[in-house]
Amino acid sequence: MPKPTKRTPGLPSRDQILAFIAESDVPAGKREIARAFGLTAQDKILLKALLKDMADEGLIDSAPGRAFHKMGGVPKVTVLRIVDVDDSGNVWAVPERWEAATPAPKLRVREKKNGALGVGDRVLARTEEAGQGLIAHPMKTLPKGEELVLGVLRQEGKALWLQGVEKKERREFQVSDAGEAQVGDLVLAEMAGRPPRITVRVTQVLGDPFAPRSFSLIAIHKLGIPDVFSSETLDEAVRVAAQPLGEKREDLRHLPIVAIDPADARDHDDAVWAAPDDDPANDGGWKAIVAIADVSFYVRPGSSLDREARRRGNSVYFPDRVVPMLPESLSAEMCSLKEGVDRAALACHLRIGKDGALKSWRFTRAVVRIAANLAYEDAQAMVDAHHAAAVSSSPASSPNPSRKREGDSGSDEILAALLPLWSCWHALNKARTARAPLDLDLPERRVMLDEKGRILSVAPRERLDAHKLIEDYMIAANVAAAKALEAKKAPVMYRVHEQPGCEKLVALKDYLKTFGIEFALGQVVQPRTFNHILDKVIDRDERPQIMEQVLRTQTQAYYSPANMGHFGLALGSYGHFTSPIRRYADLLVHRALVAAYDLGPGGLTEGEAAAMEKIGESISMLERRAMEAERDTIDRYVAAYLSEKVGEVLETRITGVTNFGFFATVEGIGGDGLMPVRDIGGEYFRFDEASRTLIGDQSGTVYASGQKLQLRLAEANPVSGALRFEMVEGRGARVESDDRRPKRVIKHRGRPTNIRHQGKKR
Numbered sequence: 001m002p003k004p005t006k007r008t009p010g011l012p013s014r015d016q017i018l019a020f021i022a023e024s025d026v027p028a029g030k031r032e033i034a035r036a037f038g039l040t041a042q043d044k045i046l047l048k049a050l051l052k053d054m055a056d057e058g059l060i061d062s063a064p065g066r067a068f069h070k071m072g073g074v075p076k077v078t079v080l081r082i083v084d085v086d087d088s089g090n091v092w093a094v095p096e097r098w099e100a101a102t103p104a105p106k107l108r109v110r111e112k113k114n115g116a117l118g119v120g121d122r123v124l125a126r127t128e129e130a131g132q133g134l135i136a137h138p139m140k141t142l143p144k145g146e147e148l149v150l151g152v153l154r155q156e157g158k159a160l161w162l163q164g165v166e167k168k169e170r171r172e173f174q175v176s177d178a179g180e181a182q183v184g185d186l187v188l189a190e191m192a193g194r195p196p197r198i199t200v201r202v203t204q205v206l207g208d209p210f211a212p213r214s215f216s217l218i219a220i221h222k223l224g225i226p227d228v229f230s231s232e233t234l235d236e237a238v239r240v241a242a243q244p245l246g247e248k249r250e251d252l253r254h255l256p257i258v259a260i261d262p263a264d265a266r267d268h269d270d271a272v273w274a275a276p277d278d279d280p281a282n283d284g285g286w287k288a289i290v291a292i293a294d295v296s297f298y299v300r301p302g303s304s305l306d307r308e309a310r311r312r313g314n315s316v317y318f319p320d321r322v323v324p325m326l327p328e329s330l331s332a333e334m335c336s337l338k339e340g341v342d343r344a345a346l347a348c349h350l351r352i353g354k355d356g357a358l359k360s361w362r363f364t365r366a367v368v369r370i371a372a373n374l375a376y377e378d379a380q381a382m383v384d385a386h387h388a389a390a391v392s393s394s395p396a397s398s399p400n401p402s403r404k405r406e407g408d409s410g411s412d413e414i415l416a417a418l419l420p421l422w423s424c425w426h427a428l429n430k431a432r433t434a435r436a437p438l439d440l441d442l443p444e445r446r447v448m449l450d451e452k453g454r455i456l457s458v459a460p461r462e463r464l465d466a467h468k469l470i471e472d473y474m475i476a477a478n479v480a481a482a483k484a485l486e487a488k489k490a491p492v493m494y495r496v497h498e499q500p501g502c503e504k505l506v507a508l509k510d511y512l513k514t515f516g517i518e519f520a521l522g523q524v525v526q527p528r529t530f531n532h533i534l535d536k537v538i539d540r541d542e543r544p545q546i547m548e549q550v551l552r553t554q555t556q557a558y559y560s561p562a563n564m565g566h567f568g569l570a571l572g573s574y575g576h577f578t579s580p581i582r583r584y585a586d587l588l589v590h591r592a593l594v595a596a597y598d599l600g601p602g603g604l605t606e607g608e609a610a611a612m613e614k615i616g617e618s619i620s621m622l623e624r625r626a627m628e629a630e631r632d633t634i635d636r637y638v639a640a641y642l643s644e645k646v647g648e649v650l651e652t653r654i655t656g657v658t659n660f661g662f663f664a665t666v667e668g669i670g671g672d673g674l675m676p677v678r679d680i681g682g683e684y685f686r687f688d689e690a691s692r693t694l695i696g697d698q699s700g701t702v703y704a705s706g707q708k709l710q711l712r713l714a715e716a717n718p719v720s721g722a723l724r725f726e727m728v729e730g731r732g733a734r735v736e737s738d739d740r741r742p743k744r745v746i747k748h749r750g751r752p753t754n755i756r757h758q759g760k761k762r
Helices: 014-023 030-036 041-056 215-223 231-241 304-312 328-334 376-392 410-435 465-487 502-513 527-535 542-553 584-596 606-610 612-645
Strands: 060-062 067-070 077-085 091-095 107-109 122-130 133-142 147-156 159-164 172-177 186-192 199-207 258-261 270-276 286-293 342-352 358-369 372-375 445-449 455-460 494-496 558-560 649-658 661-666 670-676 685-688 693-696 702-704 708-717 722-726
Touching: 014 030, 014 041, 014 606, 030 041, 077 107, 077 133, 107 122, 147 172, 147 199, 147 215, 172 186, 186 215, 215 612, 231 304, 231 328, 258 376, 258 410, 258 465, 270 410, 270 465, 286 410, 286 465, 304 584, 304 612, 342 410, 342 465, 342 584, 358 465, 372 376, 372 410, 376 410, 376 465, 410 465, 445 612, 455 612, 465 584, 502 542, 527 542, 542 649, 558 612, 584 612, 606 612, 612 670, 612 708, 612 722, 649 670, 649 702, 661 708, 670 708
Parallel strands: 107 133, 172 199, 258 372, 670 722
Antiparallel strands: 060 067, 077 091, 077 122, 091 107, 122 133, 147 159, 147 186, 159 172, 186 199, 258 270, 270 286, 286 342, 342 358, 445 455, 494 558, 649 661, 649 708, 661 670, 685 693, 693 702, 708 722
């Protein structure tokens, strides 16, 4: 833990200043703080420096009029922008200036004159906390600002309309001024007025929403993801990238450390090395190094780079681009562990027993020279080829990877580095099997693009042993980082995954009962509990849907300085350490290790240590934003890929059932589409909540999650990512017993539907 700084006589402490700002009934500027604590003229000079330090550390921010407020909080007096007027007449606003990493809070505005404020209006307001929310009292109306909406222009008669890009957006807004935008363009537009007379004016034309590389742009604008660095931040990145690595580093350049990543990786955070342990105390065990880019050496607390990284929280990865947490001069260059060049690293040295247990660990700042950057597929192919050759040849002719023979190529040297890694991983995998973490094999979709950004294919990513190997080395390093900081009683930003709550477990019990699987409540729930459930599933068609339901039962992981364990990985202490280029949480763990082990500059500050809880909440929310952006973009790419198959009958699988219909995904491709219950057939379908099924009252036809069936693709909208299906005549499933699940599925004569083919919407 960083040593606390001495408090200057006469000056209030950081905590006292924060408490005064929070409790003050008036905006608290430097003058108010100085008066409250009776500071002298000399003290005021020191106070100015202290307040600057607190701002750099992310503890406070300045409000209009040079008043201060807690970082992430709302000033006592501030400018607000009206963003919504709901059906009940309640007016909602957000701070116009909001630079905290957390999403801007919504405040309920108490109007003096009902109906005076509309969307886009700006007011100077006094704010106060009221229960769990915030209230704003307008003091003065200011010149109007703008509330932007992202959408696509369409024409109806002579009128222009803006259709929002979100799947759930049902409203369309009449366009008062389209500027230079054309029908079909993706635009940003300014909203104005009050319901029901809200209109929009186009402020920016983003281009053709169906063009390659537009789908990620939609997510970036829709979710407000910062994608442009300031000139100050870019200049700082270039400046710090040029600094020497420093002399006090362990030299690991002689070791053949390799980086194994996806073939399309934009940056390389981590690299690994392993060898048999020569320590007799660890007979049969291994020594390993997990080398991670030393981002904390370049990105110092309070710097422009640091403020921007915290504001972003993480990098966001799309099929066509990455929105990095750090400028490319660092993320793709100086902090990226590239083959054949010297790089600064934070090295995690591990001793691993023959049973895969972590025996010891230590951390050093090091200089490394990566022997090779390998794709997962290439590393796997090299190891598989070696093992195949070893089986087909005699022991005498098998290559010896422990030394380089004369005439060997560079690939032999790489293979010699890979084989010990695989052997050590087999030990780590033993420990993983004994630990029995949650085993959900849900494939990730991969969108392949050509050079012009056009979609070549959409398919699940292949899962290789090479993926599992890197994952297990990273888990070992993450555990070591958390335990090392705990031993030093230093702050840890844990990755927390709590066990499922009772309500979700009850819902899972009811769901599993429909499959004839018993699940006892009241037992001590462990990850292996869910693994045993999946082991009972014999039907391969039912396994994916039960796996997805088990996933829905889990809680959402988050970041916190309070250790609640990682349920899914079956680990008591777990802190993200291995990806500081793309995750701010990992950067904080690096800084904590640097401070705790006295490894040089760039350690965790007192202010950061005090703000860990707030930072954890912020980066957890930003992570969820990134996940939503990545998921939405994949859905848009999938919809664009399927748009050429509108009208075709496709193999689908039901992924969810509701009282208004069911959702289905195209097998092997993905993308969720709705099959509305009103269009299923000419009978009434009853929704059974316990089994999550739709059951036809006359025919007994059952539609349930996991069920495979053929559906006609009626619509694929790349702008929203939405799909819609139609029934195919004579297809369905019928229940033959009174049980809520079909015991045997048979064909039946369903009533044909009469749904007009709509094709693409633009």
